[in-house]
Amino acid sequence: MIEESNTLTDHQEEPIKLLVVEDDPAMLIAFQDVLKGAGFEVITASNGEAALELLVHTQPALILSDISMPIMDGYKLFEAVRRQPGGATIPFIFLTARGTREDIFAGKSLGADDYITKPVTTQELLSAVRARLQRSNELMLAQLKAAYKDSLFVLANAIEARDSYTHAHMKRLGLYAKVLGEQLGWDGARLEVLEFGAILHDIGKIYIPESVLQKDSSLSDEEWVEMRKHPEVGALMIRDVPYLASAIPLVLHHHERWDGTGYPAELNGENIPEGARLLAVADAFDAMTSDRPYRQAMSGDDAYAEIRTGSGKQFDPNIVQAMEKCWDSGVIHQIMNNSNTEL
Numbered sequence: 001m002i003e004e005s006n007t008l009t010d011h012q013e014e015p016i017k018l019l020v021v022e023d024d025p026a027m028l029i030a031f032q033d034v035l036k037g038a039g040f041e042v043i044t045a046s047n048g049e050a051a052l053e054l055l056v057h058t059q060p061a062l063i064l065s066d067i068s069m070p071i072m073d074g075y076k077l078f079e080a081v082r083r084q085p086g087g088a089t090i091p092f093i094f095l096t097a098r099g100t101r102e103d104i105f106a107g108k109s110l111g112a113d114d115y116i117t118k119p120v121t122t123q124e125l126l127s128a129v130r131a132r133l134q135r136s137n138e139l140m141l142a143q144l145k146a147a148y149k150d151s152l153f154v155l156a157n158a159i160e161a162r163d164s165y166t167h168a169h170m171k172r173l174g175l176y177a178k179v180l181g182e183q184l185g186w187d188g189a190r191l192e193v194l195e196f197g198a199i200l201h202d203i204g205k206i207y208i209p210e211s212v213l214q215k216d217s218s219l220s221d222e223e224w225v226e227m228r229k230h231p232e233v234g235a236l237m238i239r240d241v242p243y244l245a246s247a248i249p250l251v252l253h254h255h256e257r258w259d260g261t262g263y264p265a266e267l268n269g270e271n272i273p274e275g276a277r278l279l280a281v282a283d284a285f286d287a288m289t290s291d292r293p294y295r296q297a298m299s300g301d302d303a304y305a306e307i308r309t310g311s312g313k314q315f316d317p318n319i320v321q322a323m324e325k326c327w328d329s330g331v332i333h334q335i336m337n338n339s340n341t342e343l
């Protein structure tokens, strides 16, 4: 038990708080002992109403509740918890007496996450609690990631709004990058990094004056110097966000060229991170097919021809080959054509 308590609490600053609701005092003490012994903090209530009072002041990570109890039973408690603000996501496990099938059925039809039949062994109880906490953590992490991505879009949109591109550029770029990555057989984790790279690649432009970003004539030498700082500025901006660290190479090197004449590091060939090489192709294609202050959009055919001409010079031939396959399959056209309606 002590060993288990260590594994549970090693990475926790505070113990995880559980609420146990049970009207049988002996049973309540038994549950409490097992859970405390495993490193959890346990708060207890002897019926649903008492539990709801506790929930006004505290938010447990999980609720374990008996079903038949005086004053307010487990079902009513479950429904009340789900109606509360913040209560919809608390994992809820019913404790049922063994052999009462209707209890199990009723608990499941209410949407309870799990049930444990009593009498329960220490092992059963702990593994049910841990499994449920883990599922809940995974769910929270997924929601957090989605929220994070949304905020990144808001930030990147704010920056793009200063530039002459619309936010559709960023979305399209993400889609081009995704189909190229898929064509190259990249796995989900790499595609996710690519997506962040596509959202964030020009984030460093926040420091470039609008007068430069929106200029409809060529930039002066000094303005070019400023413009060329955006990959490094962008990389610095996300440096301290661990969740985005994997996108740094893409942000920093998306203007490198295969022949080594790009910036900021003049890397060449495979010294350029592969994600940045891919982003360079997708970014160039979308830039060429978008209207810019100093020129009209090129046709898709012309831009595609430019990308192929740049193979082995500006672009990685392998990525250009992936682009050719995506072009032939029609997926590039699909993204181009849908850009006004679906983005």
Ligand SMILES: [Fe+2]
Pocket: 201, 202, 230, 254, 255
């Ligand atoms: Fe850029």
